[in-house]
Amino acid sequence: xxxxxxxxxxxxxxxxxxxxxxxxxxxxxxxxxxxxxxxxxxxxxxxxxxxxxxxxxxxxxxxxxxxxxxxxxxxxxxxxxxxxxxxxxxxxxxxxxxxxxxxxxxxxxxxxxxxxxxxxxxxxxxxxxxxxxxxxxxxxxxxxxxxxxxxxxxxxxxxxxxxxxxxxxxxxxxxxxxxxxxxxxxxxxxxxxxxxxxxxxxxxxxxxxxxxxxxxxxxxxxxxxxxxxxxxxxxxxxxxxxxxxxxxxxxxxxxxxxxxxxxxxxxxxxxxxxxxxxxxxxxxxxxxxxxxxxxxxxxxxxxxxxxxxxxxxxxxxx
Numbered sequence: 067x068x069x070x071x072x073x074x075x076x077x078x079x080x081x082x083x084x085x086x087x088x089x090x091x092x093x094x095x096x097x098x099x100x101x102x103x104x105x106x107x108x109x110x111x112x113x114x115x116x117x118x119x120x121x122x123x124x125x126x127x128x129x130x131x132x133x134x135x136x137x138x139x140x141x142x143x144x145x146x147x148x149x150x151x152x153x154x155x156x157x158x159x160x161x162x163x164x165x166x167x168x169x170x171x172x173x174x175x176x177x178x179x180x181x182x183x184x185x186x187x188x189x190x191x192x193x194x195x196x197x198x199x200x201x202x203x204x205x206x207x208x209x210x211x212x213x214x215x216x217x218x219x220x221x222x223x224x225x226x227x228x229x230x231x232x233x234x235x236x237x238x239x240x241x242x243x244x245x246x247x248x249x250x251x252x253x254x255x256x257x258x259x260x261x262x263x264x265x266x267x268x269x270x271x272x273x274x275x276x277x278x279x280x281x282x283x284x285x286x287x288x289x290x291x292x293x294x295x296x297x298x299x300x301x302x303x304x305x306x307x308x309x310x311x312x313x314x315x316x317x318x319x320x321x322x323x324x325x326x327x328x329x330x331x332x333x334x335x336x337x338x339x340x341x342x343x344x345x346x347x348x349x350x351x352x353x354x355x356x357x358x359x360x361x362x363x364x365x366x367x368x369x370x371x372x373x374x375x376x377x378x379x380x381x382x383x384x
Contacts, residue, residue, distance in 0.1 A: 070211075070214060070224065070232075071232070081204065082124045082204075085120060085124055086124075087280060089116055089119050089120050089123070091278075093112060093115075093116050096112070109248075109249060109252065110245070110249055113245035113248045113249060114242070114245040116245070117240065117242075117244035117245045118140070118144065118241045121236060121237065123206070124206060124207060125208060125233065125236045125237070126190050126206060127194075127202055127204075128190075140186075143179070144237070144242075146179050147179060147238050148238065148242055150175060150179055151238070153172055155167055155172060183234065184230065187230040187233050187234070188230075190208060190233070191212070194208050194209060195212065207232075207233075207236065208229070208233065211224070211229045211232060211233075212229070215229060242303075243303045243304070246303050247294075247297065247298075247303055250297050250303075251293060251294060254293070254296070254297055254300070254301070254349050255293065257349070258349050261293060261349065261351055264289055265289055265290055268288070268289045268290060269287065272286055272287065289351065289355070292353075292354040292355055293351045295351070295354045295359070295360070295368060296349060296350065296351040296353065296354060298337070298368055300337060300338075300346075300349055302333040302334045302337060305332065305333060306330050306331065306333070306334075307330070307331040307333050309330055310328070310331070311326060311327065311329065312324070312325055312327045312329065313325065337368075
């Protein structure tokens with residue numbers, strides 16, 4: 067599954083650049099109009115709308131109208147799924163007390179949300195498999211996955227359920243994390259005026275009279291990238307990363323770890339470890355200037371929930 071994502075999805079991100087830039091332009095235009103009319107901007111709501119719209123267009127080939135019934139259903143599913151993910155489940159930690167999840171109502175919520183999500187994904191798949199569907203100018207991620215499913219390109223058969231699982235990761239894993247990251251970046255900059263001025267000066271010097279920033283420009287925004295890294299370090303979107311499970315028995319630091327052990331990575335503690343970071347509680351982007359530590363690769367100092375591939379595409383445009 068990881069190979070499919072790398073070969074067929076991540077390597078083709080450049081083709082979706084017009085979608086990302088187009089949606090960001092729409093957001094800037096909307097904010098500008100509200101500003102001219104002296105009306106407040108709900109940045110959290112705007113960023114959630116931006117990230118979900120980009121994901122829908124790239125993954126599903128659809129753009130839901132802001133006031134439409136489909137968009138309302140889409141957001142209800144997203145909000146309920148995120149709420150359930152953050153809920154405490156006895157079954158996860160004390161399997162023999164799983165009956166408590168039925169008593170609290172969590173089990174019925176899980177079943178209801180699963181069925182609604184499954185129906186949602188199946189409708190998307192049926193639409194893409196419809197022989198009468200107009201051929202889009204640009205393939206979306208679901209098109210690529212379904213083509214892989216038809217062609218049997220790999221040594222194992224990709225199933226419809228596995229395609230739904232990938233859509234689940236894209237749909238839920240990339241939306242809230244992307245928007246929340248931008249909100250935290252903006253919050254830290256507002257609370258640190260010197261950093262805000264440095265960021266503004268870098269962007270304005272690079273843009274000049276052009277009036278806008280495109281994806282090529284982000285390569286030269288060194289200080290902005292440092293601000294984003296410092297935000298990842300200081301404010302983890304998910305303090306505890308998605309749990310992992312050991313495949314086999316192993317020994318780490320002198321401790322024997324049995325197979326099937328659940329592993330929880332405390333990203334919050336890693337980002338504030340005084341043995342790794344000087345003045346860990348301080349927002350200081352300059353610590354990353356000239357530093358090889360990056361959120362991509364094997365730099366575990368920046369353990370963060372960036373599993374949604376859309377995350378990088380969205381915040382690099384801000």
